[in-house]
Amino acid sequence: EKGGYDYFMLKEIAEQPKAVADTLLGRIDGSGSLTLDEVRIPPGVLREIDKVVIVACGTAFHAGMIAKYAIEHWTRLPCEVELASEFRYRDPILDAQTLVIAISQSGETMDTLMALRHAREQGSKVLAICNTNGSTIPRESDAVLYTHAGPEVAVASTKAFLTQLVACYLVALYLGQVRGTKWGDEIRAVIRDLSSIAGAVERVLGTMEPVRELARTLASKKTVLFLGRHVGYPVALEGALKLKELAYMHAEGFAAGELKHGPIALIEEDLPVVVVVPSPRGRSVLHDKIVSNIQEIRARGARTIVIAEEGDEAVVPYADHLVRIPATPTLLQPLVATVPLQVFACELATARGNEVDQPRNLAKSVTVE
Numbered sequence: 001e002k003g004g005y006d007y008f009m010l011k012e013i014a015e016q017p018k019a020v021a022d023t024l025l026g027r028i029d030g031s032g033s034l035t036l037d038e039v040r041i042p043p044g045v046l047r048e049i050d051k052v053v054i055v056a057c058g059t060a061f062h063a064g065m066i067a068k069y070a071i072e073h074w075t076r077l078p079c080e081v082e083l084a085s086e087f088r089y090r091d092p093i094l095d096a097q098t099l100v101i102a103i104s105q106s107g108e109t110m111d112t113l114m115a116l117r118h119a120r121e122q123g124s125k126v127l128a129i130c131n132t133n134g135s136t137i138p139r140e141s142d143a144v145l146y147t148h149a150g151p152e153v154a155v156a157s158t159k160a161f162l163t164q165l166v167a168c169y170l171v172a173l174y175l176g177q178v179r180g181t182k183w184g185d186e187i188r189a190v191i192r193d194l195s196s197i198a199g200a201v202e203r204v205l206g207t208m209e210p211v212r213e214l215a216r217t218l219a220s221k222k223t224v225l226f227l228g229r230h231v232g233y234p235v236a237l238e239g240a241l242k243l244k245e246l247a248y249m250h251a252e253g254f255a256a257g258e259l260k261h262g263p264i265a266l267i268e269e270d271l272p273v274v275v276v277v278p279s280p281r282g283r284s285v286l287h288d289k290i291v292s293n294i295q296e297i298r299a300r301g302a303r304t305i306v307i308a309e310e311g312d313e314a315v316v317p318y319a320d321h322l323v324r325i326p327a328t329p330t331l332l333q334p335l336v337a338t339v340p341l342q343v344f345a346c347e348l349a350t351a352r353g354n355e356v357d358q359p360r361n362l363a364k365s366v367t368v369e
Protein backbone atom coordinates (compact mmCIF):
# COMPACT_ATOMS: atom_id res chain seq x y z
CA GLU A 1 0.00 0.00 0.00
CA LYS A 2 3.06 2.25 0.20
CA GLY A 3 3.32 1.76 -3.56
CA GLY A 4 6.95 0.72 -3.49
CA TYR A 5 8.07 3.56 -1.22
CA ASP A 6 9.68 2.96 2.17
CA TYR A 7 7.35 5.40 3.89
CA PHE A 8 3.92 6.85 3.31
CA MET A 9 5.52 10.26 3.58
CA LEU A 10 7.73 9.58 0.54
CA LYS A 11 4.73 8.29 -1.37
CA GLU A 12 2.69 11.35 -0.43
CA ILE A 13 5.50 13.74 -1.38
CA ALA A 14 5.64 12.00 -4.77
CA GLU A 15 1.86 12.26 -5.18
CA GLN A 16 1.92 16.04 -4.95
CA PRO A 17 1.76 16.85 -8.67
CA LYS A 18 -1.38 14.72 -8.96
CA ALA A 19 -2.87 16.10 -5.74
CA VAL A 20 -2.36 19.64 -7.02
CA ALA A 21 -3.82 18.83 -10.44
CA ASP A 22 -6.80 17.04 -8.87
CA THR A 23 -7.54 20.00 -6.63
CA LEU A 24 -7.71 22.25 -9.71
CA LEU A 25 -9.76 19.79 -11.73
CA GLY A 26 -13.10 21.12 -12.90
CA ARG A 27 -12.59 24.41 -11.11
CA ILE A 28 -11.24 26.40 -14.04
CA ASP A 29 -13.49 26.63 -17.09
CA GLY A 30 -12.47 26.81 -20.74
CA SER A 31 -12.43 30.62 -20.73
CA GLY A 32 -9.99 30.70 -17.80
CA SER A 33 -12.56 31.74 -15.17
CA LEU A 34 -13.12 29.96 -11.90
CA THR A 35 -16.23 27.91 -11.27
CA LEU A 36 -16.25 27.02 -7.61
CA ASP A 37 -19.71 25.50 -7.45
CA GLU A 38 -19.08 24.07 -4.02
CA VAL A 39 -18.69 27.49 -2.48
CA ARG A 40 -22.32 27.91 -1.58
CA ILE A 41 -21.99 31.39 -0.21
CA PRO A 42 -23.87 33.47 -2.78
CA PRO A 43 -21.75 35.97 -4.77
CA GLY A 44 -23.99 38.73 -3.40
CA VAL A 45 -22.93 37.86 0.14
CA LEU A 46 -19.27 37.58 -0.88
CA ARG A 47 -19.49 41.09 -2.36
CA GLU A 48 -20.60 42.44 1.03
CA ILE A 49 -17.69 40.91 2.93
CA ASP A 50 -15.34 43.52 4.39
CA LYS A 51 -12.78 41.30 6.10
CA VAL A 52 -11.39 37.78 5.87
CA VAL A 53 -10.16 35.86 8.91
CA ILE A 54 -8.33 32.56 8.50
CA VAL A 55 -8.10 30.05 11.36
CA ALA A 56 -6.00 26.90 11.31
CA CYS A 57 -3.27 24.98 13.16
CA GLY A 58 0.22 23.81 12.35
CA THR A 59 0.90 23.24 8.69
CA ALA A 60 -2.60 24.40 7.74
CA PHE A 61 -1.83 27.66 9.56
CA HIS A 62 1.19 28.14 7.30
CA ALA A 63 -1.07 27.68 4.28
CA GLY A 64 -3.29 30.38 5.80
CA MET A 65 -0.34 32.75 6.18
CA ILE A 66 0.38 32.38 2.48
CA ALA A 67 -3.30 32.83 1.65
CA LYS A 68 -3.23 36.21 3.38
CA TYR A 69 -0.70 37.55 0.87
CA ALA A 70 -2.84 36.29 -2.03
CA ILE A 71 -6.19 37.47 -0.66
CA GLU A 72 -4.99 40.94 0.27
CA HIS A 73 -3.19 41.39 -3.04
CA TRP A 74 -5.93 40.18 -5.35
CA THR A 75 -9.02 41.33 -3.46
CA ARG A 76 -7.79 44.30 -1.37
CA LEU A 77 -9.82 42.85 1.51
CA PRO A 78 -8.02 42.97 4.84
CA CYS A 79 -7.15 39.44 5.91
CA GLU A 80 -6.03 38.18 9.31
CA VAL A 81 -4.59 34.76 9.98
CA GLU A 82 -4.86 33.38 13.45
CA LEU A 83 -3.83 30.20 15.20
CA ALA A 84 -7.15 28.51 15.89
CA SER A 85 -6.07 27.73 19.45
CA GLU A 86 -5.67 31.45 20.25
CA PHE A 87 -8.63 32.74 18.32
CA ARG A 88 -11.71 32.64 20.51
CA TYR A 89 -9.85 33.43 23.69
CA ARG A 90 -9.05 36.95 22.61
CA ASP A 91 -12.63 37.94 21.83
CA PRO A 92 -11.99 38.54 18.11
CA ILE A 93 -13.99 41.18 16.22
CA LEU A 94 -16.37 39.30 13.96
CA ASP A 95 -19.68 40.06 12.32
CA ALA A 96 -21.86 39.15 9.36
CA GLN A 97 -19.47 40.97 7.00
CA THR A 98 -16.56 38.77 8.06
CA LEU A 99 -15.69 35.71 5.98
CA VAL A 100 -13.95 33.13 8.15
CA ILE A 101 -11.90 30.47 6.38
CA ALA A 102 -11.10 27.35 8.41
CA ILE A 103 -8.31 25.23 6.92
CA SER A 104 -7.94 21.61 8.04
CA GLN A 105 -6.70 18.42 6.43
CA SER A 106 -8.52 16.08 8.81
CA GLY A 107 -11.58 18.23 9.36
CA GLU A 108 -11.53 17.07 12.99
CA THR A 109 -9.02 19.41 14.64
CA MET A 110 -10.73 20.53 17.84
CA ASP A 111 -9.00 23.93 18.05
CA THR A 112 -10.12 24.79 14.52
CA LEU A 113 -13.63 23.47 15.14
CA MET A 114 -14.04 25.56 18.29
CA ALA A 115 -12.79 28.64 16.42
CA LEU A 116 -15.32 28.21 13.63
CA ARG A 117 -18.15 27.59 16.08
CA HIS A 118 -17.24 30.83 17.81
CA ALA A 119 -17.22 32.66 14.47
CA ARG A 120 -20.63 31.34 13.49
CA GLU A 121 -22.05 32.35 16.87
CA GLN A 122 -20.96 35.90 16.01
CA GLY A 123 -22.87 35.70 12.71
CA SER A 124 -19.86 35.27 10.40
CA LYS A 125 -19.96 33.04 7.34
CA VAL A 126 -17.50 30.15 7.52
CA LEU A 127 -15.86 28.53 4.50
CA ALA A 128 -13.97 25.31 5.18
CA ILE A 129 -10.97 24.18 3.15
CA CYS A 130 -10.76 20.51 4.00
CA ASN A 131 -9.38 17.20 2.72
CA THR A 132 -11.75 14.80 4.43
CA ASN A 133 -15.21 14.37 2.99
CA GLY A 134 -18.03 14.65 5.47
CA SER A 135 -15.78 15.42 8.45
CA THR A 136 -16.93 17.68 11.26
CA ILE A 137 -15.40 20.99 10.16
CA PRO A 138 -17.06 21.07 6.71
CA ARG A 139 -20.32 19.78 8.19
CA GLU A 140 -20.43 22.70 10.58
CA SER A 141 -19.40 25.30 8.00
CA ASP A 142 -21.57 27.34 5.62
CA ALA A 143 -19.57 26.17 2.63
CA VAL A 144 -16.66 23.94 1.78
CA LEU A 145 -13.97 23.73 -0.83
CA TYR A 146 -12.48 20.25 -0.71
CA THR A 147 -8.81 19.66 -1.39
CA HIS A 148 -8.35 16.53 -3.46
CA ALA A 149 -5.11 15.26 -1.97
CA GLY A 150 -6.52 11.80 -1.30
CA PRO A 151 -5.98 10.16 2.08
CA GLU A 152 -2.89 11.43 3.87
CA VAL A 153 -1.47 8.71 6.10
CA ALA A 154 1.91 10.06 7.23
CA VAL A 155 1.49 12.21 10.32
CA ALA A 156 3.58 15.02 8.83
CA SER A 157 1.47 16.86 6.31
CA THR A 158 2.86 17.25 2.77
CA LYS A 159 0.42 16.80 -0.10
CA ALA A 160 -2.40 18.19 2.01
CA PHE A 161 -0.38 21.39 2.45
CA LEU A 162 0.18 21.88 -1.27
CA THR A 163 -3.50 21.31 -1.99
CA GLN A 164 -4.47 23.70 0.82
CA LEU A 165 -2.37 26.31 -0.95
CA VAL A 166 -4.11 25.59 -4.24
CA ALA A 167 -7.52 25.89 -2.56
CA CYS A 168 -6.48 29.16 -0.91
CA TYR A 169 -5.33 30.60 -4.25
CA LEU A 170 -8.64 29.51 -5.79
CA VAL A 171 -10.60 31.24 -3.03
CA ALA A 172 -8.49 34.39 -3.33
CA LEU A 173 -8.87 34.46 -7.11
CA TYR A 174 -12.57 33.67 -6.87
CA LEU A 175 -13.13 36.50 -4.41
CA GLY A 176 -11.25 38.77 -6.80
CA GLN A 177 -13.37 37.56 -9.71
CA VAL A 178 -16.69 37.88 -7.87
CA ARG A 179 -15.93 41.27 -6.35
CA GLY A 180 -14.15 42.70 -9.39
CA THR A 181 -10.62 43.94 -8.90
CA LYS A 182 -8.13 46.01 -10.77
CA TRP A 183 -5.95 42.89 -10.95
CA GLY A 184 -8.21 41.27 -13.55
CA ASP A 185 -5.41 40.69 -16.06
CA GLU A 186 -3.04 39.39 -13.41
CA ILE A 187 -5.76 37.05 -12.11
CA ARG A 188 -6.28 35.60 -15.57
CA ALA A 189 -2.54 35.12 -15.98
CA VAL A 190 -2.23 33.45 -12.59
CA ILE A 191 -5.11 31.10 -13.36
CA ARG A 192 -3.19 30.10 -16.49
CA ASP A 193 -0.01 29.56 -14.47
CA LEU A 194 -1.89 27.54 -11.86
CA SER A 195 -3.10 25.19 -14.58
CA SER A 196 0.49 24.21 -15.34
CA ILE A 197 1.90 24.30 -11.81
CA ALA A 198 1.61 20.54 -11.26
CA GLY A 199 4.27 20.10 -13.95
CA ALA A 200 6.56 22.49 -12.07
CA VAL A 201 6.10 20.47 -8.85
CA GLU A 202 6.93 17.32 -10.82
CA ARG A 203 10.13 18.93 -12.11
CA VAL A 204 11.23 19.79 -8.58
CA LEU A 205 10.67 16.19 -7.49
CA GLY A 206 12.95 15.03 -10.27
CA THR A 207 15.90 17.04 -8.91
CA MET A 208 15.88 16.08 -5.24
CA GLU A 209 18.85 13.68 -5.05
CA PRO A 210 21.39 16.39 -4.08
CA VAL A 211 18.98 17.58 -1.36
CA ARG A 212 18.86 14.04 0.05
CA GLU A 213 22.65 13.78 -0.03
CA LEU A 214 23.00 17.11 1.72
CA ALA A 215 20.46 16.13 4.40
CA ARG A 216 22.42 12.97 5.20
CA THR A 217 25.57 15.02 5.85
CA LEU A 218 23.72 17.14 8.40
CA ALA A 219 22.38 14.29 10.52
CA SER A 220 24.54 15.16 13.53
CA LYS A 221 23.69 18.87 13.57
CA LYS A 222 21.72 20.27 16.50
CA THR A 223 20.09 23.27 14.84
CA VAL A 224 18.93 24.36 11.41
CA LEU A 225 17.56 27.83 10.71
CA PHE A 226 15.19 28.77 7.90
CA LEU A 227 14.80 32.25 6.42
CA GLY A 228 12.29 33.65 3.96
CA ARG A 229 10.48 36.82 3.05
CA HIS A 230 6.98 37.58 1.80
CA VAL A 231 5.37 34.20 0.95
CA GLY A 232 8.78 32.62 1.53
CA TYR A 233 8.45 33.42 5.23
CA PRO A 234 5.62 30.92 5.88
CA VAL A 235 7.54 28.46 3.70
CA ALA A 236 10.51 28.89 6.07
CA LEU A 237 8.22 28.26 9.05
CA GLU A 238 6.87 25.14 7.36
CA GLY A 239 10.39 23.86 6.63
CA ALA A 240 11.29 24.33 10.29
CA LEU A 241 8.11 22.63 11.49
CA LYS A 242 8.76 19.59 9.27
CA LEU A 243 12.29 19.30 10.64
CA LYS A 244 11.13 19.51 14.27
CA GLU A 245 8.42 16.93 13.76
CA LEU A 246 10.47 14.44 11.79
CA ALA A 247 14.11 14.89 12.73
CA TYR A 248 13.49 16.07 16.33
CA MET A 249 16.01 18.82 15.72
CA HIS A 250 15.91 22.39 16.86
CA ALA A 251 14.68 24.30 13.85
CA GLU A 252 13.40 27.85 13.60
CA GLY A 253 11.99 29.87 10.77
CA PHE A 254 12.41 33.63 10.61
CA ALA A 255 11.35 36.45 8.35
CA ALA A 256 14.70 37.38 6.83
CA GLY A 257 14.13 41.07 7.57
CA GLU A 258 14.05 40.21 11.28
CA LEU A 259 17.59 38.81 11.24
CA LYS A 260 19.22 42.03 12.33
CA HIS A 261 16.63 42.45 15.09
CA GLY A 262 17.93 39.44 16.99
CA PRO A 263 18.28 36.08 15.28
CA ILE A 264 21.58 37.00 13.61
CA ALA A 265 23.17 36.49 17.04
CA LEU A 266 22.51 32.77 16.58
CA ILE A 267 24.69 32.52 13.49
CA GLU A 268 27.92 30.64 14.12
CA GLU A 269 30.51 28.67 12.21
CA ASP A 270 28.99 25.92 10.05
CA LEU A 271 25.38 26.46 11.21
CA PRO A 272 23.10 25.28 8.39
CA VAL A 273 20.76 28.06 7.28
CA VAL A 274 18.18 27.40 4.60
CA VAL A 275 17.13 30.51 2.69
CA VAL A 276 14.06 30.67 0.47
CA VAL A 277 14.80 33.35 -2.12
CA PRO A 278 11.95 35.30 -3.73
CA SER A 279 11.86 35.59 -7.48
CA PRO A 280 14.25 38.22 -8.92
CA ARG A 281 11.38 39.22 -11.22
CA GLY A 282 8.19 40.23 -9.38
CA ARG A 283 9.09 41.94 -6.12
CA SER A 284 12.75 42.34 -6.95
CA VAL A 285 13.48 44.63 -3.98
CA LEU A 286 12.86 41.69 -1.68
CA HIS A 287 15.11 39.52 -3.78
CA ASP A 288 18.01 41.96 -3.45
CA LYS A 289 17.46 42.33 0.29
CA ILE A 290 17.54 38.61 0.87
CA VAL A 291 20.71 38.28 -1.19
CA SER A 292 22.38 40.71 1.24
CA ASN A 293 21.01 38.66 4.14
CA ILE A 294 22.66 35.59 2.66
CA GLN A 295 25.93 37.51 2.34
CA GLU A 296 25.69 38.67 5.96
CA ILE A 297 25.11 35.25 7.44
CA ARG A 298 27.74 33.63 5.27
CA ALA A 299 30.28 36.24 6.35
CA ARG A 300 29.55 35.05 9.90
CA GLY A 301 30.29 31.45 9.03
CA ALA A 302 26.84 30.02 8.28
CA ARG A 303 26.57 27.17 5.80
CA THR A 304 24.03 28.56 3.35
CA ILE A 305 21.51 26.29 1.67
CA VAL A 306 19.82 28.48 -0.90
CA ILE A 307 16.53 27.70 -2.62
CA ALA A 308 16.32 29.95 -5.65
CA GLU A 309 14.62 30.21 -8.98
CA GLU A 310 16.27 28.82 -12.11
CA GLY A 311 18.22 31.61 -13.76
CA ASP A 312 18.76 33.58 -10.54
CA GLU A 313 22.52 34.10 -10.81
CA ALA A 314 22.85 36.71 -8.03
CA VAL A 315 22.72 34.05 -5.31
CA VAL A 316 25.40 31.79 -6.81
CA PRO A 317 28.48 33.35 -5.13
CA TYR A 318 26.93 33.07 -1.66
CA ALA A 319 25.34 29.63 -1.81
CA ASP A 320 27.25 26.74 -0.26
CA HIS A 321 24.44 24.55 -1.56
CA LEU A 322 22.07 25.69 -4.25
CA VAL A 323 18.65 24.14 -4.83
CA ARG A 324 16.93 25.26 -8.03
CA ILE A 325 13.17 25.63 -8.37
CA PRO A 326 11.20 26.57 -11.50
CA ALA A 327 10.21 30.19 -12.03
CA THR A 328 6.60 30.85 -10.97
CA PRO A 329 4.57 33.98 -10.26
CA THR A 330 5.70 35.35 -6.88
CA LEU A 331 2.57 34.33 -4.98
CA LEU A 332 2.67 30.76 -6.29
CA GLN A 333 6.30 30.10 -5.37
CA PRO A 334 5.43 28.22 -2.13
CA LEU A 335 4.01 25.36 -4.25
CA VAL A 336 7.49 24.61 -5.56
CA ALA A 337 9.69 26.00 -2.74
CA THR A 338 8.17 23.80 -0.03
CA VAL A 339 8.92 20.51 -1.77
CA PRO A 340 12.73 20.50 -1.19
CA LEU A 341 12.10 21.31 2.48
CA GLN A 342 9.79 18.29 2.84
CA VAL A 343 12.38 16.03 1.20
CA PHE A 344 15.13 17.53 3.36
CA ALA A 345 13.25 16.85 6.61
CA CYS A 346 12.23 13.35 5.56
CA GLU A 347 15.78 12.39 4.63
CA LEU A 348 17.27 13.89 7.80
CA ALA A 349 14.76 11.95 9.89
CA THR A 350 15.69 8.73 8.11
CA ALA A 351 19.40 9.44 8.56
CA ARG A 352 18.80 9.92 12.27
CA GLY A 353 16.95 6.62 12.48
CA ASN A 354 13.58 8.17 13.27
CA GLU A 355 10.20 6.72 12.43
CA VAL A 356 9.17 8.94 9.51
CA ASP A 357 5.46 8.18 9.28
CA GLN A 358 4.77 8.16 13.01
CA PRO A 359 6.91 10.79 14.73
CA ARG A 360 7.02 10.46 18.50
CA ASN A 361 4.33 12.24 20.54
CA LEU A 362 2.25 13.24 17.50
CA ALA A 363 -1.15 12.12 16.22
CA LYS A 364 -2.60 12.57 12.76
CA SER A 365 -5.65 14.38 13.97
CA VAL A 366 -5.75 16.32 17.18
CA THR A 367 -9.24 16.00 18.53
CA VAL A 368 -8.61 17.60 21.90
CA GLU A 369 -8.11 21.29 22.58
Ligand code: F6R
Nearest residue numbers: 058059060104105106109156157
Ligand atom coordinates in the same frame (compact mmCIF):
# COMPACT_ATOMS: atom_id res chain seq x y z
C1 F6R B 1 2.23 19.12 10.51
C2 F6R B 1 0.91 18.62 10.89
C3 F6R B 1 0.08 19.40 11.86
C4 F6R B 1 -1.29 19.65 11.28
C5 F6R B 1 -2.21 20.34 12.29
C6 F6R B 1 -3.56 20.67 11.69
O1 F6R B 1 2.89 18.28 9.64
O2 F6R B 1 0.51 17.62 10.39
O3 F6R B 1 0.71 20.60 12.19
O4 F6R B 1 -1.13 20.43 10.13
O5 F6R B 1 -2.37 19.51 13.41
O6 F6R B 1 -4.22 19.51 11.28
P1 F6R B 1 -5.49 19.59 10.35
O7 F6R B 1 -5.05 20.16 9.04
O8 F6R B 1 -5.97 18.17 10.23
O9 F6R B 1 -6.49 20.48 11.01
